Structures are given as C-alpha cells and as structure tokens.
Amino acid sequence: MKAYFIQQTERASTLELRDIAQPQAAAGKLLVRVRAASLNRGEFIRGHGLTKPGAAKPAGTDGAGEVVGTGERVMGRLPGAFGEYALMDKPDAIPVPQNIGWEEAAAIPITFLVTYDMLVQQGN
Numbered sequence: 001m002k003a004y005f006i007q008q009t010e011r012a013s014t015l016e017l018r019d020i021a022q023p024q025a026a027a028g029k030l031l032v033r034v035r036a037a038s039l040n041r042g043e044f045i046r047g048h049g050l051t052k053p054g055a056a057k058p059a060g061t062d063g064a065g066e067v068v069g070t071g072e073r074v075m076g077r078l079p080g081a082f083g084e085y086a087l088m089d090k091p092d093a094i095p096v097p098q099n100i101g102w103e104e105a106a107a108i109p110i111t112f113l114v115t116y117d118m119l120v121q122q123g124n
Contacts (some may be wrong), residue, residue, distance in 0.1 A: 003083025006043060007056035013044045015059060015082075022085050029087045030067050032074060036106035037063035037081035058083060062113075064096055064105035073098075075105040077113075 001022045004015050025031040037060045060081030067074055068085070073096035080086040096105040 001084040003080060004059040005056040006059040008053050010053060016056065020083070023080075023087050025068070025087070028090055030074070030090055030093055031069070032063075032065040032078060032086055032088050033068055034060075034063050034065040034078070034081055034084060034086055036065070036102035037078070038106045038110050040110050058086070060086070062106060062109040064102050067093070073105070076109050081106075 001020060003018055003020050005018055007014050007016065023031060040061045043059065043061060058080035060083070061077065061079060062075075063078040063081030063086065064073070064075035065078070065086075066072065072093075074088065074093040075096050076088060076092040076094045078086050078088050078092075094109070096102075100108075
C-alpha cells in the first residue's frame with residue numbers, strides 16, 4: 001500500500017510517499033481503510049512536539065474510513081492516516097452518521113480534541 005511518512009529535521013518537515021506492507025488488525029486494534037484524513041498543523045510545525053527530529057514516521061493523526069471486514073464507518077484518532085490503511089485503537093473509534101461525508105468526519109476529531117485541550121487542559 002502507499003503511505004506518506006513525515007521526517008522532521010532542525011530545518012524542515014518533509015513528506016515522502018512510500019510503498020509499505022498493509023498493517024494487520026491485532027488485539028484492541030481495528031484495520032481501517034482510510035477514506036479521508038485531516039491535517040493537524042502541529043504535526044508539521046517544528047518545535048510543536050508532535051513530530052520530533054529523527055527517523056521518519058507515518059504521517060497523519062486523525063481520519064475517517066471503513067473498518068475492514070465489517071464496513072462500519074468510523075472516525076477518530078488514526079495514526080498513519082495519510083496511508084491507504086491504518087490501525088485505530090478500538091476505544092478511539094467513533095461511529096460516523098450516514099448524513100456526514102468522509103471529509104467532514106475526518107475533520108471532527110481534531111476539532112474537538114483541540115477544543116477540549118484548550119478549555120480543560122490549558123484553561124483549567
């Protein structure tokens with residue numbers, strides 16, 4: 001499958017498209033066919049902390065797609081969301097209502113996580 005990887009250096013963030021093996025579902029994980037991914041700008045900002053200098057890592061943190069085997073529509077934290085398939089922790093899977101498109105569903109998780117962080121974690 002194809003997946004983007006991000007590498008952070010002291011000078012820049014770079015994306016590279018790679019051919020890698022498709023991940024396999026495991027205990028506590030869902031294999032998701034990614035339909036849309038949102039852009040978490042923190043992943044690309046040097047010094048933000050989401051991506052540290054060093055080896056490249058799968059890009060993308062949030063997305064939406066279909067659970068392989070069941071076809072269930074899910075959205076949520078989806079590490080490696082800039083790939084064709086990614087693994088999602090089962091507790092992070094939020095059902096996607098039928099009246100919401102893939103792009104909208106992919107954008108919802110990061111919006112609520114940032115809002116929660118700003119109001120509760122940072123704002124006490």
